[in-house]
Amino acid sequence: MNDQPPKWADWFLGWYCNPELLEEIQGDAHELYAERLKGRGKPSATLHYVWDVLRFCRWSNIKRTENGFVPGSVGALWSMNFKMALRNANKNKLIFMVKTSGLAICLAFALLLTAYVVNELTFDKFNINHDRIYRITSKVKFQNHVTHYAITPLPIGQALVDDIAEIENYFRRSNVL
Amino acid sequence: MTIKGNYLGEFEELVLLSVASLPDQAYGVSIRQYIIDETGRNVNISAVHEVLKRLERKGYLKSKMGGATQERGGRRKRYFLLTSSGRKTLEEAMKLKLQLYKRVPNFSLKPI
Numbered sequence: 001m002n003d004q005p006p007k008w009a010d011w012f013l014g015w016y017c018n019p020e021l022l023e024e025i026q027g028d029a030h031e032l033y034a035e036r037l038k039g040r041g042k043p044s045a046t047l048h049y050v051w052d053v054l055r056f057c058r059w060s061n062i063k064r065t066e067n068g069f070v071p072g073s074v075g076a077l078w079s080m081n082f083k084m085a086l087r088n089a090n091k092n093k094l095i096f097m098v099k100t101s102g103l104a105i106c107l108a109f110a111l112l113l114t115a116y117v118v119n120e121l122t123f124d125k126f127n128i129n130h131d132r133i134y135r136i137t138s139k140v141k142f143q144n145h146v147t148h149y150a151i152t153p154l155p156i157g158q159a160l161v162d163d164i165a166e167i168e169n170y171f172r173r174s175n176v177l
Numbered sequence: 178m179t180i181k182g183n184y185l186g187e188f189e190e191l192v193l194l195s196v197a198s199l200p201d202q203a204y205g206v207s208i209r210q211y212i213i214d215e216t217g218r219n220v221n222i223s224a225v226h227e228v229l230k231r232l233e234r235k236g237y238l239k240s241k242m243g244g245a246t247q248e249r250g251g252r253r254k255r256y257f258l259l260t261s262s263g264r265k266t267l268e269e270a271m272k273l274k275l276q277l278y279k280r281v282p283n284f285s286l287k288p289i
Binding site for chain 1: 222
């Protein structure tokens with residue numbers, strides 16, 4: 001009778017486990033398996049072995065370095081950069097303040113500009129006939145002084161539809177409901 | 178690795194005591210069996226390994242690999258030994274607890 005634990009579970013253990021820890025972990029797991037095989041039979045032993053392998057699957061057994069170099073955002077180099085930045089900021093408070101506020105203003109301006117441009121470029125785009133929609137404004141000349149208004153008198157809509165063949169229809173748009 | 182103080186957790190103390198009372202025989206499976214026999218708890222082997230690693234990092238245990246044997250497929254065992262710092266920590270933990278237990282009124286410290 002085969003008295004070895006399931007191959008796939010063993011493979012999984014060897015796959016995730018830190019090679020430095022594998023020998024003792026696998027040894028202990030195999031010893032427990034052999035013990036259970038004698039005491040409770042194969043199905044129970046297999047089940048417990050798989051459970052043990054799953055329970056061993058934790059970060060401290062997976063990670064490959066112990067007190068070694070850790071790359072990336074949790075590593076020593078990265079945290080040193082942050083520390084240096086903080087110390088420099090503490091040392092040159094005024095310069096740091098000017099630079100930070102400058103960056104903040106720039107970013108805020110860029111975002112506002114983006115919002116404006118996106119609004120302009122997508123205006124009325126929800127309508128399939130958006131390239132045939134126009135807005136009528138007024139240009140009022142009064143005592144040699146020209147003023148532009150974004151509003152028009154109400155009857156002009158019907159008058160335009162009646163008089164100009166190219167205008168199909170009109171609607172009233174108001175910010176005040 | 179940062180160490181959160183030198184305090185002993187309850188299970189850490191249990192494992193440390195087991196290692197101390199299993200001279201030259203303390204490795205994962207035997208420690209687990211000892212704890213199960215003595216406390217009647219169901220302990221998983223991975224929990225024991227985790228605590229052993231932590232205690233070694235704190236300097237209360239030291240370990241060495243045993244020789245290869247025929248059992249467990251020729252895989253070696255990692256044997257754990259109590260260090261003097263571990264012994265001191267155990268003694269201090271017991272002293273502190275006794276000191277506190279003694280202040281509880283009508284509390285029997287006699288063995289059952």
